[in-house]
Amino acid sequence: MRRSLSDRNWPSWGLFWLLAPFFVFLTLFWMTPLGKGLLLSLESDTLFGESTFVGWQHYRDLLADSRYWRAVLNTGVFAVSTVTITITLALVFAHSLRLCTRRIQGPLVFGLMIPGLCPPTVLALLFLLVFHGKEGLLNRWIVQPLGFETINWLSDPDFILSAVVIQAVWRWTGFLAFFLLCALNARPREILDAAKIDGAGVWSRFVNVTLPLISPTLTFCLIYLIIDCFAQFAGSYVLFGGSGGTNDAGLLLVTYAYQKAFIGGGFGSGAAVSLSIVPWLAGMLILVAMLPRQLWKEDSAR
């Protein structure tokens, strides 16, 4: 159907000029820094004067660095919990929104999405007060009424990470609910009705019919969120002022790279930390991309 176009004389200059601007910028501001970063990560940490080539030394150092592993662990926990909570909440919201009449659905979605507009810095400023030691909203409205001791969210190492998670969940839930709502609306009516007639219950319909149908959108949301979590900087930077919080309990990978490079003055090791994020992220994403195929293999075969 598209053959009429595809057989044309590629490479044609017209197409080349359409592609060129993007690739010029890509080369200048993505490939070059990436290449430079790779080279930098192989050089010694001299801020002034000549730096020498040290090979994989920085990467080897990282493997033995307990703070690095702490940051990896924190980022992993942060990503997994943010993604789980956000996606679950967003699914619940999306399903509930479908039950509402159209007139109130619009304003509700609009309202739920507004936190996503909030810049992470502003968000962190706001949440400093939500998380505040004694008088913060969380303590006053949830922790104290339940009869617990007040929690100092931002300095108690057990809770620091949850502060970052809550903030990310608050920011993304509305947007993802909106995405999933559109995906839910796009499910073909006939399939749902057929499942209903076959006597499938609510849960079984959700798992066997809805999830496979919305899985492209769901996968997109997952990937987007995971990348955002791994690249998270602004929120934790403002919450902890560029540090990792008490005992590094809130240290994330990007923050660690920033610390190494700009506070520790080690550009080489900083670049090594940043680049070491890529394999972690890629591994996580491959896992996510494989997951639905494994889970729903039988269903799609049916």
Place this chain on the structure above:
Amino acid sequence: MNRKLASISVGCLLAIATIIFLYPLFWMILGSFKSNAEIFSTRIFWPREWTDQYYEILLSNEFFPYLRSLTNSITVSLSQGVGATLLAAMAGFVIGSYRFRGRIGLFALGVLVVLIPPQMVALPLFIWVNALGFFDNLFGVILPGLVSGMGVLFFARVYSQLPSDLLDVARMEGASEFRIFLLTLPLVKSFLIAFGFAHFVLSWHAHIIPMLLLHSEETRTLPISLAALYGSSLNSPQAVLMAGSALGMLPLVAVFAFAYPQLKSALQEFVAQ
């Protein structure tokens, strides 16, 4: 009847959830009218005495040139939103609507760009942009932000779903590739607006690269100025911060309100494909 009842009760629950989600923002807006002492006491929700002095302090540039920061943010986000959308749409058009050798390679490259977001190359990017002479210059922030791997993948998909009849007709009329691209733009208008909006918001939120590159108060973007003000002293002027944050949300909400219908139709179409 039962169904209606369920719909109403779900609606009420959702309304409560929305209020909870928006609560911190309400509180920020109210906070900008309160004194420091009142802000830290959650027992007082409504300001005891309304005062707009913090907005006056903010606009008097006592802490940092507020309007300048706001204009910087708008400049950066607007140029990135428009520029990135255009570049991504052009590349996505080629990748999505033509079959040629190397197409899969380009697609894979797009995925790779998505995988390595700018935050991860922030440090070498900082050194490189400095070497180009863009330190403390808005261009140093804008130009790297024009590259969006997500955008290329998005538009490649949008264009691969576009019926090719129109392109064929234009082709037979002897229109150039670029002209055909221009012809398709009205057809994908809602996608352009949706992506442009998303990129606008993301570049408004960007933190690490503007923080590293924009040094003087005159060039800083709003989030950086606010964060710097917060970090500047232990006794940071909370109400002024809140006033600045609240005012700074206005452009974002305005753009969102404008883009929302397009966003909705674009997404519905995109998901349905």
